[in-house]
Amino acid sequence: MSGMAEMDSSTVAAILSPFSESCPRLAELDGEQSRRLAWMMGAAQEVVGVDHLVDVMLNGKSAGGDDVIRCYVGFEPSGKAHIGWKVVSLTLKRMLESGVNVLIFMADWHAWVNDKFAGDMEKIHITAAYMEDTFRVLLGNPTEGDGPGELRFQYASEIMDSGDYWARVLRCSKNMSLARVRRTFTIMGRTEDAADDDLSKFFYPAMQAADIFEMGIDIALGGMDQRKAHMYMREVADKWKWSKATCVHTPIISSLKAGVRKETAEVGKAGGVSKARMETAVVGKTGGILAGGPDDKMSKSDPSSAILLHDDASRMRKKMKKHAYLDPEQDESTVYELIEHIILPELGTLQVTPNPKFGEPSSWNDLSSVRSAVASGELHPLDVKFAVADALSSGLAALTAHFEAEPEKLAAVSEITG
Numbered sequence: 337m338s339g340m341a342e343m344d345s346s347t348v349a350a351i352l353s354p355f356s357e358s359c360p361r362l363a364e365l366d367g368e369q370s371r372r373l374a375w376m377m378g379a380a381q382e383v384v385g386v387d388h389l390v391d392v393m394l395n396g397k398s399a400g401g402d403d404v405i406r407c408y409v410g411f412e413p414s415g416k417a418h419i420g421w422k423v424v425s426l427t428l429k430r431m432l433e434s435g436v437n438v439l440i441f442m443a444d445w446h447a448w449v450n451d452k453f454a455g456d457m458e459k460i461h462i463t464a465a466y467m468e469d470t471f472r473v474l475l476g477n478p479t480e481g482d483g484p485g486e487l488r489f490q491y492a493s494e495i496m497d498s499g500d501y502w503a504r505v506l507r508c509s510k511n512m513s514l515a516r517v518r519r520t521f522t523i524m525g526r527t528e529d530a531a532d533d534d535l536s537k538f539f540y541p542a543m544q545a546a547d548i549f550e551m552g553i554d555i556a557l558g559g560m561d562q563r564k565a566h567m568y569m570r571e572v573a574d575k576w577k578w579s580k581a582t583c584v585h586t587p588i589i590s591s592l593k594a595g596v597r598k599e600t601a602e603v604g605k606a607g608g609v610s611k612a613r614m615e616t617a618v619v620g621k622t623g624g625i626l627a628g629g630p631d632d633k634m635s636k637s638d639p640s641s642a643i644l645l646h647d648d649a650s651r652m653r654k655k656m657k658k659h660a661y662l663d664p665e666q667d668e669s670t671v672y673e674l675i676e677h678i679i680l681p682e683l684g685t686l687q688v689t690p691n692p693k694f695g696e697p698s699s700w701n702d703l704s705s706v707r708s709a710v711a712s713g714e715l716h717p718l719d720v721k722f723a724v725a726d727a728l729s730s731g732l733a734a735l736t737a738h739f740e741a742e743p744e745k746l747a748a749v750s751e752i753t754g
Contacts, residue, residue: 338684340375340433348374359387361394369393376434377584379427379681381560384583385570392554399579400552404484407431407555407584408439408548412447413463415753416746417470419643419728420559420589420634422678425474427557427586432475435484439551440471445492446543449536459752464491466745470645473735492547501550508542508549508572517541520564545569549578556581559588561633587677590670591641592659594632634670643674645732646739646746652725660724662717664710671717671724676703679727688715688723695719 345367351374356362365373373393377383389405396403409424431438442464444457453459468489472478478487495501520541544565548556549572556566566583573580634642640659643652662671679686686706689697694716700706709715739746 340371340430343371343375343378347378351378355383355386359390361387361390364394365390372434375430376436376555379423379430379586379677380584381587382563382583382585384566384585385580386582388580389554389582398552399554399581404482405436405554406439406552407436407557408441408551408553408581409557410441410443410446410544410547411467412443412450412452413460413467414447414450414452415463416749417467417645418634419645419674419678421470421474421645422682422728422731423586423589424557424559425471426678426681427584428471429475431555431557432478432485432487436555437482437484438475438478438487439553440468440487440489441547441551442467442489442491443544443547445496446540449540449543453752462745462748462752466749469738469742469745470735473738490551492543495547495550498550501546504546504550505539505542507576508545508569509539511575512542512568512572514538516568520568541565541568542572545572548581549573552579553581554579555584557584557586560585561588587673589634589673589677590632591634591638592643592655592661592670593641594661594670643728645735647729648736649726649729652729653722656721656725657718660721662710662721664713664717667707671721672703672707674724674728675706678731679724682731683727686720686723686727688719689726690716690719 348370352362352370362370373386373389376389377386388399392398392405398405400406407428409428428438428440444460444464447453447460448455448457453463471489472487475487478485480487480489482488517538521537545568547553548569556562556569558566563583563585566585570580570583572578640655643655647655656671660669660671662669675686680701680703684701686700687697688700698715700709706715706720710717710720
């Protein structure tokens with residue numbers, strides 16, 4: 337499927353039907369509104385609180401007080417990007433096509449709190465500038481501005497000068513126990529007991545929630561590893577009767593070295609699955625590591641386990657050959673995740689080109705067929721790994737060309753990170 341206009345009514349219904357019971361107003365959307373909403377959510381693993389988004393579409397008034405739907409995703413500037421950013425970018429492109437204003441939030445002070453670059457704000461800002469260029473290219477260099485279908489960037493330091501912001505942070509902290517805050521520390525990539533000697537980290541979840549409220553956000557986008565922070569935000573909204581953003585969660589790409597996918601979704605904890613289902617529907621097939629297991633989530637901190645956006649095709653092939661786990665007897669693999677969440681959505685097909693001694697080139701347009709062919713021996717795992725590496729490299733050609741023509745920002749980050 338190449339775009340929103342090509343989405344047929346059966347696909348729209350399949351995406352929206354899981355929400356019909358919890359959000360009766362879905363039935364009030366006209367055909368074009370339904371298609372637009374389905375396109376926004378179609379690549380998500382989970383959507384929480386779709387009722388807010390439906391109300392905005394029907395009432396014509398967003399959290400910002402006008403009719404512009406605003407989607408936010410926040411990043412700590414902390415180094416070079418890995419392939420997981422492509423998953424987020426593909427969903428952001430859907431948002432832009434749907435007429436949503438996309439805000440990429442550079443969480444510079446959050447990175448400082450989380451000890452990125454040992455709290456060196458100059459290095460954090462150098463990395464943020466590189467990230468801006470990276471996202472511009474990944475999103476196809478869209479028009480930048482505050483309007484529908486436009487892209488904008490904002491820094492945490494730009495909104496923190498306001499006394500109203502810090503009042504909001506205090507309200508987001510009020511009546512939240514230390515134990516409750518500790519449970520959100522995984523959003524920083526930390527364990528629950530990792531901040532006992534650093535009070536600033538206990539403010540991080542309240543800051544992240546305050547960001548969403550302060551900027552008038554309608555859609556809080558993030559990977560499944562951000563679920564705890566978003567649920568914290570929704571609890572705060574209930575307490576203070578604030579507008580409660582719809583949360584759209586994308587799949588997490590596992591480490592290349594991950595052998596078995598963890599099915600430890602936080603949905604099933606703290607109240608049980610039945611409670612979570614009252615406000616949550618999972619779009620499509622559940623896949624990936626839910627809630628971001630720190631040992632299995634792809635991370636740039638372990639370059640051998642991650643595909644970086646600046647790896648060339650040769651390096652990607654080497655990593656896939658040496659580190660990527662693909663067992664013909666198992667359905668779960670990071671290789672399959674890359675096909676499902678990046679290659680097929682972006683390119684439509686996976687082109688497998690084995691050594692001519694061992695077979696003919698073939699094209700595949702659905703993951704189940706690839707799995708079956710690997711299991712039967714029709715496709716050799718190494719050929720599939722190389723096909724994935726080549727496809728990822730093809731999808732990053734524009735980014736490669738950009739930084740070859742304008743290398744300064746990437747070079748500056750490389751100097752910092754080594």
